Amino acid sequence: MKENIAGLTKRNTELESSILVNKNVNDKLVEKIVLLERRCTETQQYSRRECVEVSGLAPGADIVALEKKVIEIFESINCTIDPVNIELCYYLKSKNQPNKVIVKLSRRKDVAKVLRNKKFLKDKDLSGIGISNDVYINESLCGEYKFLWGKCKQLYTEKRINSFWFFNGNLNVKVGEDSKSIRIGHIEDLKHLFSQTQITA
Secondary structure, eight states: OHHHHHHHHHHHHHHHHHHHHHHHHHHHHHHHHHHHHHHHHHHHHHHHEEEEEEEETTTTOOOOHHHHHHHHHHHHHHHOOOOGEEEEEEEEOOSTTEEEEEEEEEEHHHHHHHHHHHHGTTTTGGGGOOOSSSOOOEOOOOOHHHHHHHHHHHHHHTSSSSEEEETTTTTEEEEETTTTOOEOOOOOOOHHHHTOOOOOO
């Protein structure tokens, strides 16, 4: 009996050691996967650094008319963009967002100015250029950042964060009004920030 107990105890110790080793290996693999996912997201977002999204335009205009309308919107917020500096201008192919337009500019300083001046669109009357509804300008986000933005919006609605914003390729949040801003680049960042709160991927 004593020999059996001793054997079982030894076996149990070996299994516990094996489980601990496997856990450590698994944790390391998870860390590497998260790191790779972060880099992938950063690369995808970097490729969109010259793009902005314009929402609120009536769908269906041809490319020439659409580009002209976008230029007029930019001019309304004191951003004069030469047509030669617009590389692409097209409707996003989405049934849920048929009025969203992707605009790719050739100069990053033009993108920065448009995003800096987009605040002037608030309560702006665009009827003079044939637009009766609200128009919004935002940075063009890759899929992962759109997902994280949605999570932050949910947390903001639930009053668990004070504010969140996207600027210069980075998503940031403030938990409290006087808190330091925290960069969010992966769902794990939110899980760490709200360790006592369920954050689902």
